[in-house]
Amino acid sequence: MEKFIDRLRENGLKVTPKRKAIIKALFEAHRFLSPEDVYAAVKKTFKKASFPSVYNNLETMLKVGILHKIDRPDRRLYYGLCRSGLKHHHHVVCIGCGKISEVAHCPLPHGRTVNGFEVVEHFLQMEGVCPDCRKKARGKSVSEK
Numbered sequence: 001m002e003k004f005i006d007r008l009r010e011n012g013l014k015v016t017p018k019r020k021a022i023i024k025a026l027f028e029a030h031r032f033l034s035p036e037d038v039y040a041a042v043k044k045t046f047k048k049a050s051f052p053s054v055y056n057n058l059e060t061m062l063k064v065g066i067l068h069k070i071d072r073p074d075r076r077l078y079y080g081l082c083r084s085g086l087k088h089h090h091h092v093v094c095i096g097c098g099k100i101s102e103v104a105h106c107p108l109p110h111g112r113t114v115n116g117f118e119v120v121e122h123f124l125q126m127e128g129v130c131p132d133c134r135k136k137a138r139g140k141s142v143s144e145k
């Protein structure tokens with residue numbers, strides 16, 4: 001968790017107790033959380049915390065790459081800690097438990113022209129089933145038989 005707090009400093013952000021609490025909530029969850037989930041966790045320590053202040057802190061940490069926004073088919077917003085310090089990378093999200101993993105290898109070519117468009121940026125999020133969830137699923141199907 002210290003690593004993420006160091007990254008606040010590296011990016012010139014103040015290490016406030018609230019930012020620490022947000023990082024802690026996401027760190028301990030080991031999965032992506034909605035702003036409401038983060039707010040509920042922060043509230044346990046900071047009874048007077050307001051939702052807009054938690055949301056603003058999430059957005060600030062997102063801008064400097066400490067957090068990542070995760071898209072879900074439910075169209076709600078989620079945030080997760082970004083473990084990678086790499087500028088360009090992607091994430092694979094477990095549809096079972098919400099775990100996020102960093103993918104350093106980018107499968108898409110950069111600086112290429114597609115349909116006459118010179119591609120300057122792309123956003124890609126992969127979804128899958130993590131090893132733990134696959135193990136659980138296998139265990140279940142065996143015991144059900």
Ligand SMILES: [Zn+2]
Pocket residue numbers: 068081082083084089090091102
């Ligand atoms: Zn990341």
Ligand SMILES: [Zn+2]
Pocket residue numbers: 094095096097098099129130131132133134
């Ligand atoms: Zn999983």
Ligand SMILES: [Zn+2]
Pocket residue numbers: 088089090106107108122124
């Ligand atoms: Zn890429």
